[in-house]
Amino acid sequence: MRSVLRFLLNGRQVMIDRAPATRTLLDWLREDRGLTGTKEGCNEGDCGACTVALGRLEEGRLVQEAVNACILFLPQLHGRSVRTVEGLGPEDSVQQAMVAHHASQCGFCTPGFVMSLHAARHQGRVDHDNVLAGNLCRCTGYGPIVAAADAAADAPPAPWIEADRAALAALQDDEDLELEGGYAPASLAALQALLAGTPDAVLIGGATDVGLWVTKALREPAPCIFLHRVRELGAIEQTAEGLRIGAGVTLARLRGLMAGRHPDFAELLRRFGSVQVRNSATIGGNIANGSPIGDAAPALIALGARLRLLGPEGFREMALEDFFLGYGKQDRVPGEIVESVFIPAQPDRLRCYKISRRFDQDISAVCGCFSIHVEDGRVAAARIAFGGMAEVPKRARETEQALIGRPFTEAVVAAARAALEADFKPISDLRASAGYRLRVAGNLLRRALAEESLPLSRTRLAGRGAA
Numbered sequence: 154m155r156s157v158l159r160f161l162l163n164g165r166q167v168m169i170d171r172a173p174a175t176r177t178l179l180d181w182l183r184e185d186r187g188l189t190g191t192k193e194g195c196n197e198g199d200c201g202a203c204t205v206a207l208g209r210l211e212e213g214r215l216v217q218e219a220v221n222a223c224i225l226f227l228p229q230l231h232g233r234s235v236r237t238v239e240g241l242g243p244e245d246s247v248q249q250a251m252v253a254h255h256a257s258q259c260g261f262c263t264p265g266f267v268m269s270l271h272a273a274r275h276q277g278r279v280d281h282d283n284v285l286a287g288n289l290c291r292c293t294g295y296g297p298i299v300a301a302a303d304a305a306a307d308a309p310p311a312p313w314i315e316a317d318r319a320a321l322a323a324l325q326d327d328e329d330l331e332l333e334g335g336y337a338p339a340s341l342a343a344l345q346a347l348l349a350g351t352p353d354a355v356l357i358g359g360a361t362d363v364g365l366w367v368t369k370a371l372r373e374p375a376p377c378i379f380l381h382r383v384r385e386l387g388a389i390e391q392t393a394e395g396l397r398i399g400a401g402v403t404l405a406r407l408r409g410l411m412a413g414r415h416p417d418f419a420e421l422l423r424r425f426g427s428v429q430v431r432n433s434a435t436i437g438g439n440i441a442n443g444s445p446i447g448d449a450a451p452a453l454i455a456l457g458a459r460l461r462l463l464g465p466e467g468f469r470e471m472a473l474e475d476f477f478l479g480y481g482k483q484d485r486v487p488g489e490i491v492e493s494v495f496i497p498a499q500p501d502r503l504r505c506y507k508i509s510r511r512f513d514q515d516i517s518a519v520c521g522c523f524s525i526h527v528e529d530g531r532v533a534a535a536r537i538a539f540g541g542m543a544e545v546p547k548r549a550r551e552t553e554q555a556l557i558g559r560p561f562t563e564a565v566v567a568a569a570r571a572a573l574e575a576d577f578k579p580i581s582d583l584r585a586s587a588g589y590r591l592r593v594a595g596n597l598l599r600r601a602l603a604e605e606s607l608p609l610s611r612t613r614l615a616g617r618g619a620a
């Protein structure tokens with residue numbers, strides 16, 4: 154086991170012996186390195202002022218992704234490269250375009266926008282509305298910023314890309330890493346050995362939840378075990394039976410996987426947090442946190458997904474809906490991890506609807522997912538699941554039964570709406586009242602009916618931006 158964390162910062166190698174497990178990159182950049190171009194706005198992943206480009210090697214290529222430094226812990230940088238706004242260089246075309254298009258006023262948000270656009274340009278992305286959904290500006294307005302983004306989109310790559318790529322290649326290792334207050338194992342076997350000794354360790358996937366425990370709740374979780382380096386958890390396996398997705402797969406990657414299989418799920422994931430959040434957050438974390446408003450679970454339940462856990466006794470598998478026992482309570486024992494989720498192969502019938510107070514970068518008030526199979530005019534099978542309607546992501550079994558065997562018509566849907574009240578007793582909170590939630594859930598069922606005959610590449614997805 155090694156104890157020295159290694160990564161590249163603006164092209165230079167950094168080494169930290171026994172790095173503190175929950176020191177955020179933002180605090181370290183600003184306080185230890187004096188790199189104050191990266192700003193602290195919200196310190197909870199919402200505003201994008203702290204955006205940096207996180208690089209990794211993929212098939213020998215340097216991939217750079219925008220991430221929020223405020224909820225990224227130092228151990229997540231091992232073997233990676235970090236570029237901050239200071240590292241882009243004076244000739245950087247994004248910054249030149251921001252100046253030329255008057256895209257900055259007070260300037261507080263500007264480094265974050267620049268870094269998001271730098272990462273987008275590196276990836277060849279031009280869907281700037283999506284790319285910038287996680288960057289907030291309170292004074293300039295987005296028109297000039299998007300104009301600058303469009304102007305810089307075709308600029309040649311930054312001159313240091315090849316040097317970063319080569320330097321990063323020399324930094325790769327697959328040793329387990331010891332931290333101050335935790336570990337970052339590189340294999341499932343090492344993870345299991347660590348968990349055997351510390352079954353109550355705090356597991357950290359992408360840290361988009363755990364980061365807030367530290368920055369907002371001022372908790373000091375310990376010991377921490379990071380999962381992002383465990384190679385088996387990043388695996389994706391397609392077979393004739395279906396798709397197995399490792400718990401460490403990020404939501405950005407999952408979105409790409411779903412685009413060709415279940416496009417509505419991909420569209421739902423496009424509205425999951427922001428680019429920065431999706432680049433860090435993992436599917437394992439989104440399931441394991443058991444949140445009643447987690448967005449992935451309703452879609453996965455509607456797809457009949459199965460969850461695989463790995464604990465001291467080996468693997469255990471269950472229908473995903475059975476994992477959620479009650480508020481904050483999941484069917485998981487100490488020392489056990491969410492290892493993967495399996496989506497059975499099936500024709501795509503999935504409809505996903507996310508209702509939130511704001512279209513982008515908001516948590517669901519209600520998330521409804523429907524997989525309804527109509528044959529000869531009658532509902533042959535139905536799997537319906539909702540988030541935001543109960544204390545857990547929950548399947549609407551009574552509603553399904555009210556549909557199965559009957560024609561999929563307005564009259565049957567009207568009757569099935571009543572069954573929703575048997576399935577759910579939602580609460581009122583700051584996102585929505587109980588009455589609103591029930592009414593919206595019923596309306597989404599109607600919408601699923603109205604869209605039943607539409608092709609899945611239907612118009613509501615058009616114009617919403619590229620992958």
Ligand SMILES: Cc1cc2nc3c(=O)[nH]c(=O)nc-3n(C[C@H](O)[C@H](O)[C@H](O)COP(=O)(O)OP(=O)(O)OC[C@H]3O[C@@H](n4cnc5c(N)ncnc54)[C@H](O)[C@@H]3O)c2cc1C
Nearest residue numbers: 198358359360361362363426435437438439441447448491
């Ligand atoms: C700005 C912002 C916007 C967000 N928007 C959305 C949204 O639109 N929709 C939504 O659903 N969520 C949203 N979230 C919540 C969060 O991003 C997701 O829940 C995310 O998927 C958590 O994944 P993670 O890998 O970051 O989890 P982490 O923070 O690493 O962990 C979350 C919890 O799961 C546990 N855990 C992690 N991985 C495993 C594992 N493999 N096995 C067992 N336990 C594990 C951790 O111990 C912890 O309790 C948002 C968060 C932020 C900060």
Ligand code: FES
Nearest residue numbers: 194195196201223
């Ligand atoms: S400071 Fe707002 S997202 Fe990090």
Ligand code: FES
Nearest residue numbers: 258259260290291
């Ligand atoms: S320029 Fe002031 S917040 Fe964007």
